[in-house]
Amino acid sequence: MTPDPSHGRSPRGPVVEMRGASKTYPNGVRALDAIDLQVRDGDFTTLLGPSGCGKSTLLRMMGGLTSPTAGNVALWPMRVAHGERGQRPHAARVIRSDGDSPTLAFVFQHPTLMPWASVERNVRLPLDLARNQDDVPAKLEAALSLVALRDFARVYPRELSGGMQMRVSIARALITEPRLLLMDEPFGALDEITRNRLDRDISELWARRSLTVVFVTHSIYEAVFLSTRVLVMSARPGRITGELEITEPHPRTDAFRTSERFARLCQRLSAMLADASGDSVETHARRG
Amino acid sequence: MSRRAARWLAPAAVGAGVLLSWQGLVTAFDVPFYLVPAPSLVAKTLVQDAPLLFDALLVTLHITALALLLAVVLGVAVALVFVQSRIIEMSLFPYAVLLQVTPIVAIAPLIIIWVKNPLAALVVCATIVAIFPIISNTTLGLRSVDPGLADLFRLYGAGRWQTLVRLRVPSALPYFFAGLRVSGGLALIGAVVAEFVAGTGGTSSGLAYQILQAGLQLNIPRLFAALLLITLAGVAIFALVSLAAHLALRRWHESELVPEP
Numbered sequence: 029m030t031p032d033p034s035h036g037r038s039p040r041g042p043v044v045e046m047r048g049a050s051k052t053y054p055n056g057v058r059a060l061d062a063i064d065l066q067v068r069d070g071d072f073t074t075l076l077g078p079s080g081c082g083k084s085t086l087l088r089m090m091g092g093l094t095s096p097t098a099g100n101v102a103l104w105p106m107r108v109a110h111g112e113r114g115q116r117p118h119a120a121r122v123i124r125s126d127g128d129s130p131t132l133a134f135v136f137q138h139p140t141l142m143p144w145a146s147v148e149r150n151v152r153l154p155l156d157l158a159r160n161q162d163d164v165p166a167k168l169e170a171a172l173s174l175v176a177l178r179d180f181a182r183v184y185p186r187e188l189s190g191g192m193q194m195r196v197s198i199a200r201a202l203i204t205e206p207r208l209l210l211m212d213e214p215f216g217a218l219d220e221i222t223r224n225r226l227d228r229d230i231s232e233l234w235a236r237r238s239l240t241v242v243f244v245t246h247s248i249y250e251a252v253f254l255s256t257r258v259l260v261m262s263a264r265p266g267r268i269t270g271e272l273e274i275t276e277p278h279p280r281t282d283a284f285r286t287s288e289r290f291a292r293l294c295q296r297l298s299a300m301l302a303d304a305s306g307d308s309v310e311t312h313a314r315r316g
Numbered sequence: 317m318s319r320r321a322a323r324w325l326a327p328a329a330v331g332a333g334v335l336l337s338w339q340g341l342v343t344a345f346d347v348p349f350y351l352v353p354a355p356s357l358v359a360k361t362l363v364q365d366a367p368l369l370f371d372a373l374l375v376t377l378h379i380t381a382l383a384l385l386l387a388v389v390l391g392v393a394v395a396l397v398f399v400q401s402r403i404i405e406m407s408l409f410p411y412a413v414l415l416q417v418t419p420i421v422a423i424a425p426l427i428i429i430w431v432k433n434p435l436a437a438l439v440v441c442a443t444i445v446a447i448f449p450i451i452s453n454t455t456l457g458l459r460s461v462d463p464g465l466a467d468l469f470r471l472y473g474a475g476r477w478q479t480l481v482r483l484r485v486p487s488a489l490p491y492f493f494a495g496l497r498v499s500g501g502l503a504l505i506g507a508v509v510a511e512f513v514a515g516t517g518g519t520s521s522g523l524a525y526q527i528l529q530a531g532l533q534l535n536i537p538r539l540f541a542a543l544l545l546i547t548l549a550g551v552a553i554f555a556l557v558s559l560a561a562h563l564a565l566r567r568w569h570e571s572e573l574v575p576e577p
Contacts, residue, residue: 093467134471140464143568144486156482157472184568 042066048099061265074243074255082266132208133201139193141185148181171203191222235278252293262304269304353537361537376522379507383442391450399458416448424513438510445506449495457491493561500553
């Protein structure tokens, strides 16, 4: 069987393109070093690496929440952030869903909900901020149904469990029907059972919609279960050191989790991660 | 006994005990009423002088309410200006502190001379005393925005006004109410102190003036009765502000959570 990385979707241009994107903090720490990267339309790309490898920074750059200190980042044909100093990222233009322009959404590590607002008001926030009042009830209903929270619209976040709060956060991201969904270790703080269930939900969502996802995690299992493509990163300075395509068809089920293929893929990624960190330890030793 | 009942009964029992021993000691040692009046005498005076004392209470409460309202309006306005830029805050904050540390007794005579209307003069004094906790707490609150939510608002292209109304103001509410609790008491204290200063000029008829007069006439029972009214007014203001905070925050803020039994 020939691997089909587009999973039956028509391959279009890159959604994210980074050229030589670097991030050096004022204190001299190099978080990212000349990243060249393309995210293909329709892919589920995972950035996998140890903590401190700059994977979150990379994702935030794609979202326009931080600017590269050198190189540039482009979403679709539009440039969202560039390395010139003083230039503010203007992701907002890409994100507002006015007309046919593609939109992006971000899911943070924490649910990041407004504690003073009900689930409903949290989920509709992106529409409210864009002053987009068309069809709000229908969109709200659709977004809440996707995460199975229709009965909780009037509940306040603190009355929900951690997993349910995360689902609210995902509903809020989906309400604008984004073409690109950026997720920064969204389930890192959850227990394994909840995490597995949400991984399955995300996998289904991705398969059902024409969605491009970039997902950050430090879990090898999560990366294998979700991705069509895994980018392995190493730390200090943050670099992409390896790449693995995962051709298992979507939506993936728990059967895949326990399969031998799954175990083999995990082993390969694990070896790639070890290589990456081993290299950096070696260079450290040589320098020292 | 349930916890709920204990919450009320325990302090009530302490109060009753103190009052009873006070009454007992005054009677046993035959203390003259112009030194320490018995609680029963204070209660009797409160009823006898009720028209006089409650009129005075109204005057004091009027000043307190106006001062608290002014402190909230001005204090929140100043806080909103402060959070617009660090430069503005850095340049102006020391003067807000100056206002806070200057003893009101020292500047009250000046204000009473400068401001013609006696009521307005007293309100100004009480406002100066009450405004600082509102300014400093609200400023802190407006700045204490969850960085994740700030990112989210930026991501969705929220404007300055949207960020203020939908994010900063709700984030600041718990801090504002903490400040308001302190300011409520301070407004009353400010009103009383200002009345004391102004009272010597004979331009006021609030509770502080009644205390001053009663002291001069050695009418100690009336002095105690007036004092009791001021204290009760202070407690009432605290309870009202706490109720307002509870109504505004009960659905979401940790400070208003009911602990599990």
